[in-house]
Amino acid sequence: MQIVDSLLGLRAQIRTWRAQQMSIAFVPTMGNLHQGHLSLVQRAQTIADKVVVSIFVNPLQFDDKADLQAYPRTLQQDIQQLSETDCDLLFTPPAELIYPKGMAAQTKVVVPGVDDKLCGKMRPGHFDGVATVVTKLFNLVQADMALFGEKDYQQLLLIRQLVEDLNVPIDIVAVPTCREQDGLAMSSRNHYLTEAEREIAPQLYQSLLNVAEQLRSGNTDWPAVQSAAVQQLASRGFKPEYLEICRAADLETAHPGTDTALRILLAARLGKARLIDNIACDLA
Ligand code: PAF
Numbered sequence: 001m002q003i004v005d006s007l008l009g010l011r012a013q014i015r016t017w018r019a020q021q022m023s024i025a026f027v028p029t030m031g032n033l034h035q036g037h038l039s040l041v042q043r044a045q046t047i048a049d050k051v052v053v054s055i056f057v058n059p060l061q062f063d064d065k066a067d068l069q070a071y072p073r074t075l076q077q078d079i080q081q082l083s084e085t086d087c088d089l090l091f092t093p094p095a096e097l098i099y100p101k102g103m104a105a106q107t108k109v110v111v112p113g114v115d116d117k118l119c120g121k122m123r124p125g126h127f128d129g130v131a132t133v134v135t136k137l138f139n140l141v142q143a144d145m146a147l148f149g150e151k152d153y154q155q156l157l158l159i160r161q162l163v164e165d166l167n168v169p170i171d172i173v174a175v176p177t178c179r180e181q182d183g184l185a186m187s188s189r190n191h192y193l194t195e196a197e198r199e200i201a202p203q204l205y206q207s208l209l210n211v212a213e214q215l216r217s218g219n220t221d222w223p224a225v226q227s228a229a230v231q232q233l234a235s236r237g238f239k240p241e242y243l244e245i246c247r248a249a250d251l252e253t254a255h256p257g258t259d260t261a262l263r264i265l266l267a268a269r270l271g272k273a274r275l276i277d278n279i280a281c282d283l284a
Contacts, residue, residue, distance in 0.1 A: 022049035026143035031055040032072040036178040036186035040147040054091040061129030145171040185277045192273035212281040220256040239269040260284040
């Protein structure tokens with residue numbers, strides 16, 4: 001695996017692959033890789049000739065400075081895992097390459113309609129930071145396709161929308177959430193959990209499954225289903241931020257009798273960790 005941290009190095013390799021008619025898949029990450037990231041790399045290998053992974057902890061998408069500072073940085077371990085997964089090129093740009101004039105002077109990409117809901121509402125500016133860095137990384141890497149996990153479902157829809165709205169010539173490929181054996185969605189933030197918190201964390205997934213089950217069995221009082229689930233999580237020690245039943249296509253509030261392709265999403269704090277998860281629920 002090649003490791004490059006300069007635009008020159010990146011472009012030289014991309015040019016060579018392009019001259020050889022090779023297709024390129026891109027997996028952007030913030031490092032601290034786990035099986036969820038590696039499943040994106042593995043999927044990428046099945047759909048393209050070459051796989052590029054980036055590791056960049058993007059300061060622009062952190063609404064909380066302490067969260068940015070505490071974010072786990074495990075480059076050596078990440079390199080080891082990527083070499084074992086046969087990644088072709090790891091791009092580790094320094095902040096000066098991504099934000100040469102600093103973050104305040106950076107042109108931003110703003111995708112409308114995300115700031116007022118779900119994680120956008122809870123983390124002001126977060127999705128502008130994601131949209132901006134992803135657009136920059138797409139332009140730097142110039143891959144044919146990019147892969148994103150469904151665990152960050154709102155992020156996935158945001159990226160699909162920015163690609164469509166800005167006519168970015170790249171295909172977005174969604175990869176299902178990787179879960180631990182007890183159902184907990186894999187996340188770099190799981191490291192923040194104490195042993196006791198780790199034991200109760202899978203209840204988030206259980207609660208999504210319970211909500212889906214109630215919807216499938218015909219309960220049409222969705223607001224009541226939502227608030228019962230939120231109360232149950234709170235009684236077990238979580239600090240729920242939201243649990244919502246949305247239309248899968250655009251994350252607008254879903255309504256019984258009208259909407260059938262649903263996504264149930266939640267975010268909750270548990271100790272120092274802010275955890276998110278979501279599942280599909282098809283009522284058709
Ligand atoms: O999902 C992530 O890890 C980040 O939001 C991303 C897409 C790499 C942008 O920094």
